[in-house]
Amino acid sequence: MRRKRKAAAAKAETAAVEAKREEEGGSSGGSSKSSNELPKESKASTRGKRIKAPKTEPEFFPEKRNLEDLWQAAFPVGTEWENMDKIREINWNFSNLEKAFEEGGELCGKKVYLFGCTEPQLLDVKNEQKIVLIPIVVAVISPIPPSDKIGIKSVQRETEEIIPMKAMKMAWVPYIPLEDRHSQVDRLKTQIFTLACTQRRSALKHLKIERVKQYDYCLPYFQPLKADEDEDDTVVNIMFPLEPPVVCDFDWELDDIEEFTDELVQEEALPNDQKDAFKEYVKEQVRERKRAQRQAKEARKKAIEDMDPETRAAFENMRFYKFYPVQTPETPDISKVKVPYINRYYGKAHFVM
Known part of the structure; x- marks a missing residue:
């Protein structure tokens, strides 16, 4: 009898607990699901909505040409420092110079020395007459440097000076094409040399005016054998x-x-x-x-x-190519101002490109 009474009491207690749970469930809306069992839509509403980032189109840059900056590597000798930036006001194109070094080009496979200069001309720029500094690149085909000297002369200067390039911080330096710039320079056997200047523009303010003016009157020097x-x-x-x-x-x-x-x-x-x-x-x-x-x-x-015989032979066979920029829709017409004359020392170019 005692065991039956205990079992009945336990059964009654269990029923009471279940009844209480049902009562609590009814008071919360009649659902017995826990908060973890909310519908998916309800869960989503309790969090901030995720915003998808807009898709961006990939940006493409034109591939740089192997000799794209060759014309800029040739220092524009004799151009006033304050006018250096004017050269780049126009998007000049020297693809003709680049093609000259390609297979079948006039300069392909040859040892070449390049220097730059500028020619001021009155041109039509967007229907306006303006003085434009046209950049020029002179290419000298030669087994040896055409000269290691610079001439300094102008109407304002009474005397002419012929001085070593190094006195003006200039020298012939090897030009490294873009595709080879990851290589060690000393292992490359380049055939292209450009006249470079290491004078920093930022240091000009510390120089005497006469010294700065020397750069304005510089001309690449050359001593031809024949008149x-x-x-x-x-x-x-x-x-x-x-x-x-x-x-x-x-x-x-x-x-x-x-x-x-x-x-x-x-x-x-x-x-x-x-x-x-x-x-x-x-x-x-x-x-x-x-x-x-x-x-x-x-x-x-x-x-x-x-002159020794070997050097004389080299000078007799030197050839000068004068490169003007290629005509493009972005550049003024220079077709009527092209001339073979280089400077007082080099005289005329053999070929005008």
């Missing part, structure tokens, strides 16, 4: 500094300076109050040209006498 066919030419190129400048050619044997000047005034190319200044400018240009011709003849004669 240029136009060495005795009596024509001088005039660019009288006005705004815009007066650009013309004057032949000191055929042109009379008075008549020549009067014609420019009549054509309204020269202001009447600038006549005297213009005539003096032309006379100085003529004197300078005659002096240069005389000095060139004397220097050539001495150089030939002092």
Whole structure:
């Protein structure tokens, strides 16, 4: 009897607990599910919604050409420091220079020395007449450097100086194509050398004005064995500094300076109050040209006498290529201003590209 009473009491206790649970479940909405058993939609509403990031299109950059910066590696000798940045105001293209080194090109497989320079010209830039500094690259095919000297001369300077390149922090340095720049330079056998300048622009403010001006008047020096066919030419190129400048050619044997000047005034190319200044400018240009011709003849004669046979053979076979930028929709038309003349030392190029 005692066991039956205990079993009945336990059964009653269990029933009471279950009844209490049902009662609690009813008070919370009649569901017996725990908070962990909420529907998926309810769970999602209790968290911040995840926002998908917008898909971005991959950005593609044009692949750099192997010799893309070759023309920029050739220091523009004789260009004023304050004008260096003006060269890059126009997106110049020298793909013709790059192609010259490709298979079948004029410079392919040859040892070449390159230097840069600039030619100021009055050009039409977006329907506006502006003085533009056209970058030029001169390529010299030669087994030896064409020169290790720099000439310094201008109308403002009374004397001409021929000094070592290193005095102006310039030297011929090997050019490394882009695809080879991961290699050790000393293991490469490059055939391309560019005239480089290590003078830092940021340090110019610490130099004397005369020293800075020397860079403005620098010209790559070359002593040819043979006289240029136009060495005795009596024509001088005039660019009288006005705004815009007066650009013309004057032949000191055929042109009379008075008549020549009067014609420019009549054509309204020269202001009447600038006549005297213009005539003096032309006379100085003529004197300078005659002096240069005389000095060139004397220097050539001495150089030939002092030259060994191997060096003489190299100089006899040197060829000069003058590269102008390629015409593109982004660049002004330069087709009418291309000339073979390089400078007073190099004379004319054998080929104009």
